[in-house]
Amino acid sequence: MTQTLIPTQSSGAMGAEPQKTLWWEFFTFSVDHKIIGIQYLVTSFVFYLVGGLLASIVRAELATPDSDLVDPAFYNSLFTMHGTVMIFLWIVPAVTGGFGNYLIPLMIGARDMAFPRLNAIAFWLTIPAGMLLMSSFFFGPASTGWTAYPPLSILTNEHVGQVIWIGSILLVGTSSILAAVNFIVTIWSMRMPGMDLFSMPLFCWAMMATSVLALLATPVLAGAMVLLGFDLLIGTNFFNPTGGGDPVVYQHLFWFYSHPAVYVMVLPVFGIISEVLPPHSRKPIFGYKAIAYSSMMICFLGLFVWAHHMFTSGTPDWLRVFFMVVTLLVSVPTGIKVFSWVATLWGGKLRLESPLLFAMGFISTFLIGGLSGVMLGSTPIDIHVHDTYFVVAHFHYVLFGGSVFGIYAGLYHWFPKMTGRMLNEFWGKVHFVLTFIGMHLTFGPMHILGLQGMPRRVAQYDPQFAPINVICTIGAFVLAISTVPFVINAVYSWFKGEQAPDNPWNALTMEWTTSSPPIPHNWVGEPVLLTGPYDYGEEYKEARKEAAIAASQALT
Numbered sequence: 001m002t003q004t005l006i007p008t009q010s011s012g013a014m015g016a017e018p019q020k021t022l023w024w025e026f027f028t029f030s031v032d033h034k035i036i037g038i039q040y041l042v043t044s045f046v047f048y049l050v051g052g053l054l055a056s057i058v059r060a061e062l063a064t065p066d067s068d069l070v071d072p073a074f075y076n077s078l079f080t081m082h083g084t085v086m087i088f089l090w091i092v093p094a095v096t097g098g099f100g101n102y103l104i105p106l107m108i109g110a111r112d113m114a115f116p117r118l119n120a121i122a123f124w125l126t127i128p129a130g131m132l133l134m135s136s137f138f139f140g141p142a143s144t145g146w147t148a149y150p151p152l153s154i155l156t157n158e159h160v161g162q163v164i165w166i167g168s169i170l171l172v173g174t175s176s177i178l179a180a181v182n183f184i185v186t187i188w189s190m191r192m193p194g195m196d197l198f199s200m201p202l203f204c205w206a207m208m209a210t211s212v213l214a215l216l217a218t219p220v221l222a223g224a225m226v227l228l229g230f231d232l233l234i235g236t237n238f239f240n241p242t243g244g245g246d247p248v249v250y251q252h253l254f255w256f257y258s259h260p261a262v263y264v265m266v267l268p269v270f271g272i273i274s275e276v277l278p279p280h281s282r283k284p285i286f287g288y289k290a291i292a293y294s295s296m297m298i299c300f301l302g303l304f305v306w307a308h309h310m311f312t313s314g315t316p317d318w319l320r321v322f323f324m325v326v327t328l329l330v331s332v333p334t335g336i337k338v339f340s341w342v343a344t345l346w347g348g349k350l351r352l353e354s355p356l357l358f359a360m361g362f363i364s365t366f367l368i369g370g371l372s373g374v375m376l377g378s379t380p381i382d383i384h385v386h387d388t389y390f391v392v393a394h395f396h397y398v399l400f401g402g403s404v405f406g407i408y409a410g411l412y413h414w415f416p417k418m419t420g421r422m423l424n425e426f427w428g429k430v431h432f433v434l435t436f437i438g439m440h441l442t443f444g445p446m447h448i449l450g451l452q453g454m455p456r457r458v459a460q461y462d463p464q465f466a467p468i469n470v471i472c473t474i475g476a477f478v479l480a481i482s483t484v485p486f487v488i489n490a491v492y493s494w495f496k497g498e499q500a501p502d503n504p505w506n507a508l509t510m511e512w513t514t515s516s517p518p519i520p521h522n523w524v525g526e527p528v529l530l531t532g533p534y535d536y537g538e539e540y541k542e543a544r545k546e547a548a549i550a551a552s553q554a555l556t
């Protein structure tokens with residue numbers, strides 16, 4: 001692939017000798033944000049495979065109405081561990097720790113994160129957290145759902161597994177808090193000269209909103225976990241109704257974190273999409289400020305919607321109305337984003353390669369998840385389909401169609417920067433098609449199952465639901481297979497792929513102005529800002545030419 005002269009925003013390090021990271025460095029306590037970012041991405045992807053394996057067993061069990069593959073008690077553990085691994089060990093670390101760490105310093109022209117050692121500590125907390133959680137398979141893993149509602153979670157037979165589960169959540173929570181502090185300080189205080197808040201890439205806005213949310217909400221989860229741990233271990237009665245405790249208080253504390261956690265899982269992905277669309281459609285992003293402000297609006301509103309998970313928990317009517325209204329309001333900033341993305345694509349010169357395909361897959365599936373979310377947000381509908389497969393369909397459209405598609409878009413887009421190699425495009429397309437089909441086949445029919453009344457979290461079900469469940473299970477196996485071309489492509493390309501140019505997509509954000517992979521400390525000399533992050537298309541042609549001349553003069 002040839003390097004055309006799109007101006008670099010910076011004068012430093014285009015064509016500099018790339019950073020050669022030796023394989024063993026990925027296993028060290030490195031303080032380099034790029035190594036830490038890749039450590040997060042690879043580790044969390046391994047956990048994704050674990051979570052996917054658990055999901056496959058769950059779906060295999062559900063291929064028939066009887067509980068014939070695993071016993072029902074173990075089935076409970078399987079979906080509990082699946083949900084926990086997917087959220088706490090895959091999506092959250094991948095989108096924040098992975099992409100956040102790798103990209104933020106590069107995008108704002110900084111040499112590293114504000115607190116590199118804290119950064120390494122945050123990463124190295126996730127490994128023991130994951131191993132701890134996995135170790136519970138030897139003792140009887142937690143089986144009370146990823147929500148661990150008391151009184152069930154205090155009275156569970158899987159006492160040890162539940163305690164391990166709490167310990168593991170506390171470790172990943174601590175890691176999240178440390179990472180959030182680091183992101184906020186870095187974005188706020190380490191931007192390069194000339195880059196004000198409104199000229200930084202939208203991914204940075206998204207990470208700012210995410211980190212504020214994580215910082216405000218995670219300590220509340222930690223509090224809930226500690227109290228639950230006390231109830232379990234030393235017999236306190238915070239949540240135990242027989243001792244005068246209140247289980248509903250747990251639900252409030254849990255969802256005060258866990259609804260924002262949904263935004264922690266999708267806001268960074270919104271950021272990724274805003275970075276992927278402009279270079280691959282050769283158009284400026286539509287509505288920069290609208291997208292930036294809508295991230296902050298989602299961050300703010302997202303803190304006041306948690307009790308929409310508790311419409312059937314005896315919540316008083318006036319409070320249900322409040323939470324319903326705020327929940328529906330969240331669709332405004334989200335709609336603004338979707339509108340802006342579609343408007344960015346509109347009339348663009350679309351380069352229909354894997355990054356853009358996954359980004360468009362994201363927009364379409366996330367939209368469906370958003371619409372079923374609006375339905376669930378209205379109290380009467382939620383009361384009707386609460387705890388049915390409709391809810392399972394909804395959150396997988398958001399988390400799989402949203403987060404996972406976005407992560408893949410980001411991986412295909414930045415893989416050349418991270419490794420200095422191109423991914424194979426043909427296998428990328430195969431991966432996309434299989435994932436897209438598998439995703440809709442698995443989760444689409446679950447809407448119908450839910451509306452027909454099939455409850456979630458059950459190993460056995462009424463035989464009338466069998467045909468649709470077979471479709472979902474086939475879809476899940478297509479999804480499992482879809483990962484194979486990606487894994488092979490990624491591993492092969494990392495070692496043997498076509499050499500990547502510094503800027504294969506002719507993109508304008510700062511990370512593309514240094515070598516692929518970037519040199520240690522990212523730039524030789526001071527990086528200089530020459531164009532806005534999204535100055536694509538005819539209207540900026542002259543400006544880009546001038547910037548190119550200025551850049552080449554600065555180099556000589």
Ligand code: HEM
Pocket residue numbers: 051052055056058059079080082083084086087091144145146147392396399400404442456457458476479
């Ligand atoms: C890889 C394909 C996936 C398949 C086939 C799959 C399938 C399932 C199934 C069958 C359940 C059980 C539903 C129930 O009985 O309530 C479930 C639950 C769940 N899944 Fe997935 N899932 C997949 C990916 C994901 C991803 C990417 C996430 C991201 C966070 C996720 C998060 C969850 C959560 C939070 C639960 C709820 C667990 C609970 O009820 O405690 N899943 N999934």
Ligand SMILES: [Cu+2]
Pocket residue numbers: 258259262305306308309
């Ligand atoms: Cu929610």
